[in-house]
Amino acid sequence: MNLHKLLAMLLVGALFLTSCSDDDDSMPVNDEELITTMLVTLVDGADTVTLRFYDEDGADGPTEPVSEIVGTLKTSTTYNGSISILNESEDPAENVNEEIEGEADEHQFFYLTNDFGITIEYTDQECDYNEDPCEGSNTLPVGITFTLTTTDATGKGELRVVLRHELDKDAQGVADGDITNAGGSPDIDWTFDIDVE
Amino acid sequence: MKRFTFTLVFLLGLFNLSAQDCDKTLTGKVIDFHDGVPLEGATITYNSTTIQTDAEGKYLITGLCGTSYAFTISHVDCNSQVVTLDINQISTRDFYLEHHLNELQEVKVSGAKSNKTSSAQEETIGENILEKYSSASLGDALREITGVSSLNTGSTIVKPIIQGLNGSRVLIMNNGVRMQDMEWGDEHAPNVDINTAGYVTVVKGAAALRYGGDAIGGVIVMEPSKAPAKDTIMGKTVVTGASNGRGGSISSEIIKGYKSGWFIKGQGTLKRFGDVEAPDYILSNTGVFEKGASLAFGVNKFTYGWDAFYSFYDNEIGVLAASHIGNVDDLIESINSREPSIIRDFTYDIDNPKQEVTHHLGRLRYFKRFEKLGKWTTQYDFQLNQRFEFDIRRTQERSEIPSIDLELTTHTLTSDFEFDSKPNYKFTTGILVRYQENFADPLTGVRRLIPDYDKYDAGAFITGEYDLNDNVILDAGVRYDFNRIDAQKFYLNGRWEDRGYEQDFSDIVVDRNVTGSQLLTKPVFDYHNISGTTGVQYTFKDEYQFRANYALSQRAPNPSELFSDGLHHSAARIELGDLRIDQETSHKLSLSIIKNNKKWGWEIAPYANFIKDYILLEPVDTELTIRGAFPVWEYRQTDARLLGIDTKVYANWHSNWRTDHNFSLIKGHETDDERALINMPAPNFNNKITFAKPDWYDFAISLESQYHFRQNEFPSNITVFSPDAGENVVLEVNTPPDAYHLLHLDTGMKFKIGTISTLNLGLTINNIANTAYRNYLNRQRYFADDLGRNFLLRLSINY
Numbered sequence: 002m003n004l005h006k007l008l009a010m011l012l013v014g015a016l017f018l019t020s021c022s023d024d025d026d027s028m029p030v031n032d033e034e035l036i037t038t039m040l041v042t043l044v045d046g047a048d049t050v051t052l053r054f055y056d057e058d059g060a061d062g063p064t065e066p067v068s069e070i071v072g073t074l075k076t077s078t079t080y081n082g083s084i085s086i087l088n089e090s091e092d093p094a095e096n097v098n099e100e101i102e103g104e105a106d107e108h109q110f111f112y113l114t115n116d117f118g119i120t121i122e123y124t125d126q127e128c129d130y131n132e133d134p135c136e137g138s139n140t141l142p143v144g145i146t147f148t149l150t151t152t153d154a155t156g157k158g159e160l161r162v163v164l165r166h167e168l169d170k171d172a173q174g175v176a177d178g179d180i181t182n183a184g185g186s187p188d189i190d191w192t193f194d195i196d197v198e
Numbered sequence: 199m200k201r202f203t204f205t206l207v208f209l210l211g212l213f214n215l216s217a218q219d220c221d222k223t224l225t226g227k228v229i230d231f232h233d234g235v236p237l238e239g240a241t242i243t244y245n246s247t248t249i250q251t252d253a254e255g256k257y258l259i260t261g262l263c264g265t266s267y268a269f270t271i272s273h274v275d276c277n278s279q280v281v282t283l284d285i286n287q288i289s290t291r292d293f294y295l296e297h298h299l300n301e302l303q304e305v306k307v308s309g310a311k312s313n314k315t316s317s318a319q320e321e322t323i324g325e326n327i328l329e330k331y332s333s334a335s336l337g338d339a340l341r342e343i344t345g346v347s348s349l350n351t352g353s354t355i356v357k358p359i360i361q362g363l364n365g366s367r368v369l370i371m372n373n374g375v376r377m378q379d380m381e382w383g384d385e386h387a388p389n390v391d392i393n394t395a396g397y398v399t400v401v402k403g404a405a406a407l408r409y410g411g412d413a414i415g416g417v418i419v420m421e422p423s424k425a426p427a428k429d430t431i432m433g434k435t436v437v438t439g440a441s442n443g444r445g446g447s448i449s450s451e452i453i454k455g456y457k458s459g460w461f462i463k464g465q466g467t468l469k470r471f472g473d474v475e476a477p478d479y480i481l482s483n484t485g486v487f488e489k490g491a492s493l494a495f496g497v498n499k500f501t502y503g504w505d506a507f508y509s510f511y512d513n514e515i516g517v518l519a520a521s522h523i524g525n526v527d528d529l530i531e532s533i534n535s536r537e538p539s540i541i542r543d544f545t546y547d548i549d550n551p552k553q554e555v556t557h558h559l560g561r562l563r564y565f566k567r568f569e570k571l572g573k574w575t576t577q578y579d580f581q582l583n584q585r586f587e588f589d590i591r592r593t594q595e596r597s598e599i600p601s602i603d604l605e606l607t608t609h610t611l612t613s614d615f616e617f618d619s620k621p622n623y624k625f626t627t628g629i630l631v632r633y634q635e636n637f638a639d640p641l642t643g644v645r646r647l648i649p650d651y652d653k654y655d656a657g658a659f660i661t662g663e664y665d666l667n668d669n670v671i672l673d674a675g676v677r678y679d680f681n682r683i684d685a686q687k688f689y690l691n692g693r694w695e696d697r698g699y700e701q702d703f704s705d706i707v708v709d710r711n712v713t714g715s716q717l718l719t720k721p722v723f724d725y726h727n728i729s730g731t732t733g734v735q736y737t738f739k740d741e742y743q744f745r746a747n748y749a750l751s752q753r754a755p756n757p758s759e760l761f762s763d764g765l766h767h768s769a770a771r772i773e774l775g776d777l778r779i780d781q782e783t784s785h786k787l788s789l790s791i792i793k794n795n796k797k798w799g800w801e802i803a804p805y806a807n808f809i810k811d812y813i814l815l816e817p818v819d820t821e822l823t824i825r826g827a828f829p830v831w832e833y834r835q836t837d838a839r840l841l842g843i844d845t846k847v848y849a850n851w852h853s854n855w856r857t858d859h860n861f862s863l864i865k866g867h868e869t870d871d872e873r874a875l876i877n878m879p880a881p882n883f884n885n886k887i888t889f890a891k892p893d894w895y896d897f898a899i900s901l902e903s904q905y906h907f908r909q910n911e912f913p914s915n916i917t918v919f920s921p922d923a924g925e926n927v928v929l930e931v932n933t934p935p936d937a938y939h940l941l942h943l944d945t946g947m948k949f950k951i952g953t954i955s956t957l958n959l960g961l962t963i964n965n966i967a968n969t970a971y972r973n974y975l976n977r978q979r980y981f982a983d984d985l986g987r988n989f990l991l992r993l994s995i996n997y
Contacts, residue, residue: 026686027640027649027650027687027688027718028640029640029688029713030642030643030644030645030646030688031643031645032644032645032714033596034591034592034596034643034644035714036824054824057692058692058715059823059824060821060823060824060825060828061645061690061763061765061772062690062692062693063690063692063693063696064692065822066823066824090715100592100593104594104595107594166592167590184539184540186522186590187524187525188825189824190525190527190824190825190921
């Protein structure tokens with residue numbers, strides 16, 4: 002009886018195991034934080050320069066990102082700049098700016114360059130993206146819009162675009178676009194090769 | 199074999215005093231139930247007459263009246279056994295006694311403290327050491343064993359390494375159940391509460407085949423403390439307070455036993471720590487909050503028993519804030535700055551990044567002893583492991599959602615038979631079937647690192663042990679395991695092409711048009727694993743023992759090694775598995791020579807482990823993303839050779855003074871090009887001096903010095919492009935930190951309270967000199983120093 006009991010138990014076990022297996026299909030997951038595209042648009046009247054970053058499969062995928070620049074920066078010009086972050090793997094493309102605007106107090110863009118005396122100034126503040134009164138910390142910049150001013154220097158240089166979240170926006174220099182004391186975590190850190198002619 | 203004598207005690211009151219003919223007889227044998235051997239010299243007493251069995255175990259009682267008699271069989275160490283017989287109806291009767299009753303007395307939930315193998319290297323730590331680590335983790339306690347180290351993520355996530363190997367190569371048996379707790383990840387610590395164990399044995403290597411055939415590193419066997427099968431209630435409470443982390447733990451257990459063999463045991467642990475501190479700064483976000491509870495009940499009879507066991511474990515673990523890095527530049531900056539980038543004020547709060555792990559374990563077990571044969575045990579166990587990993591994500595709203603959400607469910611049925619009735623040999627045979635399901639919740643919004651899968655395992659083993667003579671024991675065993683993994687894995691089209699899978703695996707693709715440029719595959723992989731062991735134990739001159747063992751073992755790749763693909767947020771690295779990875783095969787030879795006597799003793803234990811197709815994960819490259827460059831870590835296979843030696847010496851210089859010394863060394867290389875293997879423990883040399891004075895309430899004090907050498911053998915670093923520097927730089931991701939020396943002090947006393955209770959008081963000071971150091975096997979060595987000085991006050995009461 003003991004052998005039978007053993008076999009019976011094993012049989013029950015086997016049935017149990019079989020009944021557990023199912024063929025439920027796995028649901029695909031798309032990276033919800035995927036950024037495929039970053040567009041920096043610099044406008045001077047009718048003259049537009051765009052800096053475009055594109056990585057079709059994001060950080061998870063092996064495809065190398067590409068970056069291209071349409072137009073050439075002119076000397077001694079102040080451009081009105083804006084940045085647009087998109088996830089084009091979605092249809093229609095997801096506008097990531099909305100998410101950043103929604104938590105404007107936790108995010109900030111930085112535009113960094115050491116070349117040609119180019120200066121950047123923020124032209125937005127957190128209260129542009131929320132309903133709260135424009136006072137105190139709600140006046141800190143986010144960096145979705147800015148101005149970029151060239152000098153009379155020309156040549157090939159670099160412009161680094163950084164987006165950080167959970168940074169210290171009150172730290173020294175951060176509100177003026179100095180990243181040194183910002184801390185936080187990067188969502189974007191990309192360097193464009195630029196020409197000033 | 200030594201026989202116990204038994205006495206039969208006549209009991210008054212059941213004897214009917216009516217007038218009858220008193221000329222009846224009772225005859226038979228007294229036999230050992232265990233192995234059927236007649237027991238000589240057993241005594242049978244009735245009225246005031248005592249009869250002894252002869253050399254064949256036979257007895258003859260004459261002059262009995264035609265009525266009922268009741269007898270009690272007892273033995274100095276055993277519970278009484280009462281036999282009532284009606285002499286009117288019976289004239290012959292064999293009595294079965296159990297000379298192994300000593301063992302049966304205890305609630306043997308899984309085996310005794312005895313060795314797990316006869317010939318392999320192994321070591322057991324008991325309650326004294328485990329109590330000392332009550333507020334720490336299993337991995338911390340096991341480092342007391344020579345040859346065992348740990349792979350840490352900070353100070354709270356501690357994975358045991360046995361002779362250089364960890365993770366899926368180390369099997370953890372928790373109360374008779376093989377833990378299924380996602381051991382594949384470097385930052386996944388065993389989900390066990392150290393306080394549930396009464397003993398922990400480490401078998402260094404795969405020789406303990408009954409637990410599994412894939413333990414290329416070894417087996418850790420955790421067993422509960424035992425309770426006698428008598429009417430009793432006993433318990434223990436351990437309270438520990440620690441200065442570093444400003445927290446502590448409390449653990450309590452209570453056991454109620456009944457003479458009938460019933461028992462019930464409950465246990466609970468609560469552990470809470472805030473941020474721990476390095477000598478020079480607070481390690482922000484390193485708090486833990488651990489909760490554990492277990493309940494067991496059952497019955498242990500003379501010939502059978504069953505028990506039910508359930509345990510719950512929940513741990514919330516903060517991960518060092520500074521270890522959350524964005525890209526390779528952050529990593530370079532961390533390595534160069536020598537100080538964590540985030541240092542905040544002390545807090546008990548646990549913020550992102552953090553882990554939340556929960557483990558449920560349920561077990562039902564039944565055993566029956568068969569006369570002259572052995573013991574049959576069958577067990578079903580159920581495990582549910584839930585893992586959440588929370589990262590710092592782009593928005594606060596997203597940070598509330600875990601980046602990793604895995605649920606691993608395992609059902610296992612095992613049945614084995616231990617044939618132990620023969621005095622000079624015994625063998626055990628058993629089978630196992632297991633079903634496991636992994637569910638990776640898609641709601642994370644992060645592509646799965648580990649896919650959904652079903653896994654089926656089946657195994658069978660036979661192991662034997664033969665006592666050649668009083669000095670020599672031979673053991674051997676073979677095991678076969680079948681593993682099938684049936685996964686549903688999404689690949690990005692780009693990755694699928696990039697890895698060359700289209701050529702080799704196009705047949706497993708089931709859908710090429712999955713949203714987000716992905717394709718769905720359903721790989722089904724089967725593995726047949728053979729393992730075997732043979733060895734000898736030779737005891738000579740009473741105080742020497744020689745052990746030699748050869749173990750062959752095969753391990754199928756784990757889901758991480760096969761399927762990882764993509765950015766592992768918490769590690770800030772891209773991890774790539776490989777579908778082509780096949781099982782690894784280890785041939786391990788180990789020797790140990792042990793001498794033990796009252797004055798002194800030593801052990802020398804060299805080993806050689808040759809692993810064909812060893813699977814390793816190492817940094818190979820970087821990949822550029824919008825967030826900057828990330829290091830790419832890739833799994834690959836190579837033939838490896840691990841050579842090592844564990845040695846220890848102790849000496850009792852004087853009745854009060856003792857010193858202990860141990861040293862372990864391991865060298866791991868790839869066989870073909872002599873490249874050093876990644877994450878091999880550096881040599882370490884420990885020396886301890888102990889003063890003990892039993893007269894002073896068991897006072898003992900010890901000072902321990904630990905010297906950790908620098909690991910000078912490591913794989914070469916990789917060169918990466920740093921956007922910050924604007925050029926290629928060497929990423930010193932493999933460079934080990936410097937050697938370091940630590941001093942620890944431990945002291946304790948024991949007081950009797952009343953007649954049965956004892957109070958133990960202990961004080962431990964770790965890292966007395968507050969030395970700042972970094973450990974090669976701590977994954978956070980890039981970001982921060984290890985723990986600074988820590989005072990631990992420990993109080994334990996047995997009642």
